[in-house]
Amino acid sequence: MANADYETHEHDVVVIGAGGAGLRAAIEAAAQGVSVGLICKSLLGKAHTVMAEGGIAAALGNVWPEDTWQVHFRDTMRGGKMLNNWRMAQLHAQEAPERVLELERWGALFDRTKDGRILQRDFGGHRYARLAHVGDRTGLEMIRTLQYHGIHQGIDVYMECTIARLLKDGERVSGAVGYWRPHGKVVLFKAKAVVLATGGIGKAWKITSNSWEYTGDGHALALWAGADLIDMEFVQFHPTGMVWPPSVRGILVTEGVRGDGGMLKNNKGERFMFNYIPEFFKGETADNEDEADRWYDDKKSNRRTPDLLPRDEVARAINAEMKAGRGSPHGGVYLDIASRRPADYIRRRLPSMYHQFKELAGVDITKEPMEVGPTCHYVMGGVRVDADSTAATVPGLFAAGEVAGGMHGSNRLGGNSLSDLLVFGRRAGLHAALYAKDFGGPLTVDAGQVEAVAREVLEPFSRAGGENPYAIQADLQETMQSLVGLIRSERELTEALRKIETLKARAKRVRAEGARTYNPGWHTALDLRSLLAVAECCAMAALERKESRGGHTRDDHPYTDDQWGRVNVVLRLRDGALQLSREPLPEMPAELRALFQERK
Amino acid sequence: MPTFTLRVFRGDPTRGEFKDYRVEAEEGMVVLDVIHRLQATQATDLAVRWNCKAGKCGSCSAEIDGQPRLMCMTRMDLFAEGEPITVAPIRAFPLIRDLVTDVGFNFEKAKTIPPLRLKPPEPDGTYRMMQEDIDRIQEFHKCIECFLCQDVCHVIRDHEENKPAFAGPRFFIKLASLEMHPLDTRDRTAFGRTTAGVGLCNITKCCTEVCPEGIHITDNAIIPLKERVADSLDPIVWLLRKFRSQKTQPV
Structure with missing residues (x-):
């Protein structure tokens, strides 16, 4: 072991990422009695989960006793246009209620029903009001609950530490190397099992609801370590991001606005969603305003408002209205809750939306409509995992939450992310701990690999005349926004891949100025490695899939194609080159298939 | 421009x-x-x-x-x-x-707060809480941990020496949220008096003024905590509290 040069920590399980999935994984692993390290890129409690607004989808049946895991499962699969890993969707629907109740036992205070149970709200694509929530700050409640429960479980927390590479011992993962953001020193983590819980890739786009951290680190770490990625073409553009003023463009406006009665309108005042009901959802969607309005209070005899179609459908509709010249003055459409609900209701149900529009845009949402438009929000694709254990295709590596692929198919329903984090975070922690307990032989770390990573992270300081990291990042964001956006084509995707090649070459010359102490320029230079890797995967997979489905819309292949409904696009790195293949979806058993034939 | x-x-x-x-x-x-x-x-x-x-x-x-x-x-x-x-x-x-x-001080203080100790569930294994009983605590749960209240607090702003014995406004609302939690059974009065140093606060409300979430830190959290601490030292009030609910809601 020749790593005495670097600060070294050893754990049975190391969890990378401390949002909902990472925290839940660390708590579960610790409960199994193994030693756990939890690595956060930011401070504890600041991960992206904190920004989640609407709620946690779970068929608790508190508001609509008719709701069961089977209905939730069906909604999830249909929302994902049947491309989901059925077993993940099943486990998710079955276990989400218990995960929510567990949060309550750990101190979370959800909004209540009149009889004192957890209140549930309507959201897109969910047949019944299903989202456990706290106003519009559910993610904050969730992360604080996990954080304050977690700090008493004997977990070692490493804050403001970025992981640069995973380490391998032969085929299996043996740890990770990263750097401390505050002082810039290299740090080595030796681990029997590693859980990736790093979130998504949204920072590769210009208009995004994602924070600086969302640079696809976990996707890239897995890819570089030899693991498979699936479904990377599926990127969710949330239909409602802020559009004005320019500096807040992309900031999320919760789907809860529509769940609580908000209506989308164009500049003629028309509720245009009635014009965009796809065949697939016709049976369950109201085709007139009266029925849609009645649905809020009577779900049994009315069909759901088209304002609450799944996000992919709504985002495309908004995009089409804007392109047809029926948009709002600042390039969005209107989202109006003021004309349906009284001011005190809006302030109580949506306090942070009220605050956000008032403070940042000077708009009072209790009096006037918001202007909203699509914003890059979530990647459905990710590390290919075993549904039950969350194990990746590399031994010792596990993945949960946004970084894992399969659960949401081609499009995620709102509210299914927070529940995904809890269900699969717990499973990842459990199975990583079990794997660590069964681990045979010595835990070996190759000093040469550690050295190579240490050299790699310090390289930007040696390139005095090199490129500005922010300029490369901005050019990548522009490329992905304009060429790998909501609507795609072969010509644009080919162009995107060509530009990404150029950006990769430029990134090899990226420079860092100043010293290693808390240096965001240097951090950005290093984040470019993963950003470019995930951008390339996304564009390649998008070029491959010649159909339109969920979060992947091809102008040149505008229809959903059954042939493509049977395969995942898989990416893996072999001998330094990205390999792409189409591989069959796991087949759903007959008793679950029957759920899709019962109803319209 | x-x-x-x-x-x-x-x-x-x-x-x-x-x-x-x-x-x-x-x-x-x-x-x-x-x-x-x-x-x-x-x-x-x-x-x-x-x-x-x-x-x-x-x-x-x-x-x-x-x-x-x-x-x-x-x-x-x-x-x-x-x-x-x-x-x-x-x-x-x-x-x-x-x-x-380096805001590590706050993460160290966080660990000292005695966590929730749950009461037994309803016969169906779940819990019931009324919205009106959690409104006040939900206000405290809005805290985004920006630590501006800690930054502005006179007790520690220019007094490094007070830090070991003072948790600060952020953790007073954490403490209050646990004390008022309908499912909690733990008594943190002694902790509030000694380890957290609630008594050192002299109610200048600077924390409340800078809170970006508009949490009424002083009125809704610190003053009720101070009252509990004072009550706990008064034997008659202590006896009364034994007979009533420990979780009475302060106004």
């Missing part, structure tokens, strides 16, 4: 100074946008902590013209174009570099 002079603290614990930068600001921009523009164009290594840029994560706390604020929620149109805008790190915590401080 208006151009502003930003007077930004640059330095580390050994030395530092305010440096002037000229930056353009578009309509609707906040201080954090301008700091980012500075980073991208003039000072790539300018250290600043941020995440959500929407007032939800509490990472970008700073002192702007002497006022503790979130950079992401401070609009540039608050300022006149001619005057320099001073941006400094929060002062109550040790500097790491530029606008970033």
Whole structure:
């Protein structure tokens, strides 16, 4: 072991990422009695989960006793246009209620029903009001609950530490190397099992609801370590991001606005969603305003408002209205809750939306409509995992939450992310701990690999005349926004891949100025490695899939194609080159298939 | 496009100074946008902590013209174009570099708070809570841990020596939220008096004034905590509390 040069920590399980999935994984692993390290890129409690607004989808049946895991499962699969890993969707629907109740036992205070149970709200694509929530700050409640429960479980927390590479011992993962953001020193983590819980890739786009951290680190770490990625073409553009003023463009406006009665309108005042009901959802969607309005209070005899179609459908509709010249003055459409609900209701149900529009845009949402438009929000694709254990295709590596692929198919329903984090975070922690307990032989770390990573992270300081990291990042964001956006084509995707090649070459010359102490320029230079890797995967997979489905819309292949409904696009790195293949979806058993034939 | 002079603290614990930068600001921009523009164009290594840029994560706390604020929620149109805008790190915590401080104090204090001790569930295994019984605590749960209340608190702002015996306003609301939690059975009165140092607060309400979430820290959390501490020392009140619910809601 020749790593005495670097600060070294050893754990049975190391969890990378401390949002909902990472925290839940660390708590579960610790409960199994193994030693756990939890690595956060930011401070504890600041991960992206904190920004989640609407709620946690779970068929608790508190508001609509008719709701069961089977209905939730069906909604999830249909929302994902049947491309989901059925077993993940099943486990998710079955276990989400218990995960929510567990949060309550750990101190979370959800909004209540009149009889004192957890209140549930309507959201897109969910047949019944299903989202456990706290106003519009559910993610904050969730992360604080996990954080304050977690700090008493004997977990070692490493804050403001970025992981640069995973380490391998032969085929299996043996740890990770990263750097401390505050002082810039290299740090080595030796681990029997590693859980990736790093979130998504949204920072590769210009208009995004994602924070600086969302640079696809976990996707890239897995890819570089030899693991498979699936479904990377599926990127969710949330239909409602802020559009004005320019500096807040992309900031999320919760789907809860529509769940609580908000209506989308164009500049003629028309509720245009009635014009965009796809065949697939016709049976369950109201085709007139009266029925849609009645649905809020009577779900049994009315069909759901088209304002609450799944996000992919709504985002495309908004995009089409804007392109047809029926948009709002600042390039969005209107989202109006003021004309349906009284001011005190809006302030109580949506306090942070009220605050956000008032403070940042000077708009009072209790009096006037918001202007909203699509914003890059979530990647459905990710590390290919075993549904039950969350194990990746590399031994010792596990993945949960946004970084894992399969659960949401081609499009995620709102509210299914927070529940995904809890269900699969717990499973990842459990199975990583079990794997660590069964681990045979010595835990070996190759000093040469550690050295190579240490050299790699310090390289930007040696390139005095090199490129500005922010300029490369901005050019990548522009490329992905304009060429790998909501609507795609072969010509644009080919162009995107060509530009990404150029950006990769430029990134090899990226420079860092100043010293290693808390240096965001240097951090950005290093984040470019993963950003470019995930951008390339996304564009390649998008070029491959010649159909339109969920979060992947091809102008040149505008229809959903059954042939493509049977395969995942898989990416893996072999001998330094990205390999792409189409591989069959796991087949759903007959008793679950029957759920899709019962109803319209 | 208006151009502003930003007077930004640059330095580390050994030395530092305010440096002037000229930056353009578009309509609707906040201080954090301008700091980012500075980073991208003039000072790539300018250290600043941020995440959500929407007032939800509490990472970008700073002192702007002497006022503790979130950079992401401070609009540039608050300022006149001619005057320099001073941006400094929060002062109550040790500097790491530029606008970033070591807020580890808060994470250490967090660990000392005795966690929830759950009462037994209803026969069906779940719990019932009425909305009106949790409204007050939900207010405390809005805390985004920006630590501006800690930064502005007289007890620790310029008194390093008080830090070991004082948890600070952020953790008083944490303490109050647990004390008022309908499912909790633990008594933290002694902890509040001794380890957390509730008695050191002299109710100047500075914390409440800077809270970006508008939490009534002093009125709704600290004063009720102080009352509990005082009551716990009074044998008659103590007996009364034994017979009534321990979880009475303060007004």
